[in-house]
Amino acid sequence: MAIDIRDSRISLDVSTILERVDPVDIYSYYLGSNLKVNQSYPSPFRLKDENPSFRLQIGHRGDLRFSDYGLNWFGDCFDFVQKLYGIDFKECLRQIDRDLNLGLASGINIPPVRKTAAVRYAKQKSTEIRIRSRVWSNKDREYWWGRYRISEAMLDFYDVKPLTHIWINGNRMAMGSSISYSFKIGRHYKIYRPFGKKTKWMSNTKKHEIQGYEQLPHFGPLLIITSSLKDVMTLNVLGFNAIAFQSEMMIPDSSTMNELKQRFEEVVLLYDNDHTKTENPGQTMALKLCEKFNLYNLVIPEEYEDSKDVSDLVHKYGIIQGYKLLKTLIDYELCIT
Numbered sequence: 001m002a003i004d005i006r007d008s009r010i011s012l013d014v015s016t017i018l019e020r021v022d023p024v025d026i027y028s029y030y031l032g033s034n035l036k037v038n039q040s041y042p043s044p045f046r047l048k049d050e051n052p053s054f055r056l057q058i059g060h061r062g063d064l065r066f067s068d069y070g071l072n073w074f075g076d077c078f079d080f081v082q083k084l085y086g087i088d089f090k091e092c093l094r095q096i097d098r099d100l101n102l103g104l105a106s107g108i109n110i111p112p113v114r115k116t117a118a119v120r121y122a123k124q125k126s127t128e129i130r131i132r133s134r135v136w137s138n139k140d141r142e143y144w145w146g147r148y149r150i151s152e153a154m155l156d157f158y159d160v161k162p163l164t165h166i167w168i169n170g171n172r173m174a175m176g177s178s179i180s181y182s183f184k185i186g187r188h189y190k191i192y193r194p195f196g197k198k199t200k201w202m203s204n205t206k207k208h209e210i211q212g213y214e215q216l217p218h219f220g221p222l223l224i225i226t227s228s229l230k231d232v233m234t235l236n237v238l239g240f241n242a243i244a245f246q247s248e249m250m251i252p253d254s255s256t257m258n259e260l261k262q263r264f265e266e267v268v269l270l271y272d273n274d275h276t277k278t279e280n281p282g283q284t285m286a287l288k289l290c291e292k293f294n295l296y297n298l299v300i301p302e303e304y305e306d307s308k309d310v311s312d313l314v315h316k317y318g319i320i321q322g323y324k325l326l327k328t329l330i331d332y333e334l335c336i337t
Contacts, residue, residue: 012093012094012097012104012105013093014078014093016104017093017096017102020100020102020104021096021100023064023077024064025100026077026080026081026096027066029099030081030084030099031044035056036056037057037058037064038055038057039056040053040054041054041055042054043068043070043071045083045084046070051197053070053071054066054067054068054070055067055069059076063076064076064077066079066080068083069201071277072248072249072279072281073249073279073281074247074249078093081095081096128167128168128170128204129166129167129182129188129203129204131161131163131165131166131182131189131191132163132165132166133162133163133182134162134163134164135162136152136162139179140152143194147314148230148233148234148237148315149234149314149319150230150233150234150237154236155233157215158183158229158233159184160181160183160184160229161181161182161184162181163175163181163182166180166191166202175193178193178194178195178196179193179194179195180192180193180196181193183211183229185205185209185210185211185229186205186206186214187209188203188206189203189205190202190203192230205246206246207246208253209246210243210244210245210246210256211229211243211244212229212233212242212243212244213243215236216241216263217241218263219263219264220241220263221265221266222240222241222265222266222267222268222330223243223260223264223266223268224240224241224242224270224298225242225243225244225245225268225289226243226244226270226309226310227248227270227271227272227282228244229244230311231244231270231309231310231311232244234310234314235310237314238319238322238326239323240326242270243260248272248286251288251289252289254293266296267293267295268295268296268298268330268333269286269289269295269296269297269298270298270300270309270326271286271297272308272309273299273300273302273308273309275308282308283299296333296334297333298326298330299329300313300329301325304317304325310322310326313325313326
């Protein structure tokens with residue numbers, strides 16, 4: 001009996017693959033079977049990863065997703081295979097089909113039987129983080145005011161607190177002598193350790209919680225969407241309203257963007273310009289968001305090569321130069337004369 005090639009092409013898609021294998025089967029094939037959720041591993045995308053930056057995590061929809069914090073790469077198991085081999089989506093489906101011997105591209109109608117993975121994962125309960133704060137010290141002032149001109153009043157306004165200890169699901173962790181801070185975002189926390197050698201960030205925040213959202217005025221002429229709460233505060237120092245989503249790699253809901261556009265006359269992006277990296281993930285995502293939501297994109301020029309974000313800009317060149325450059329970018333993009 002002849003094979004119907006048209007049927008085989010239709011059958012080789014995400015849904016039919018996931019009828020036969022679980023995402024953890026796919027990760028296990030390429031990474032090995034001893035996988036644990038929320039544990040750091042050396043990145044499979046780089047030959048050397050001295051500070052392991054790769055993790056598997058449960059997404060907000062209960063799916064198993066990967067994060068590579070060194071490269072700012074995030075996604076599902078299909079994104080993972082595309083990144084691993086440098087291939088497009090269609091070739092990724094063919095790669096998985098071949099490697100896991102699913103028989104889909106052959107046109108053979110194999111009954112959908114999901115394999116039993118070597119490692120299973122369960123949807124985890126929300127991580128609980130509790131904090132113990134301390135008084136502000138000269139080290140804190142040297143970091144926030146000395147680098148970014150962010151005052152204690154501004155830090156209090158954004159509910160940033162210096163820490164002595166945190167508790168993660170009841171397990172106590174001392175912050176040690178290195179400065180550490182909690183950023184309260186909605187009902188959750190991001191823990192920031194600026195000089196942490198292994199773990200710089202810890203978080204139990206949710207996708208829908210927007211950094212700086214609660215501090216926004218209800219209406220305004222301009223809103224800048226940027227990369228982090230530190231950048232949000234730096235922009236506030238410069239006189240601009242700003243927010244940041246949980247990640248530069250996140251695509252916000254249309255309802256969120258529509259609300260922001262109704263409240264502010266102009267909404268623009270100011271994402272990292274890491275032009276020394278071929279991928280330049282911040283600008284890659286910025287272009288996608290600009291196209292999807294009809295936004296303007298502010299890009300820190302490459303001649304400021306040591307300043308991929310606005311915080312770096314203020315740190316390296318000072319608050320006056322930072323303001324002048326940003327105002328020039330805004331006037332140019334919005335055609336203000």
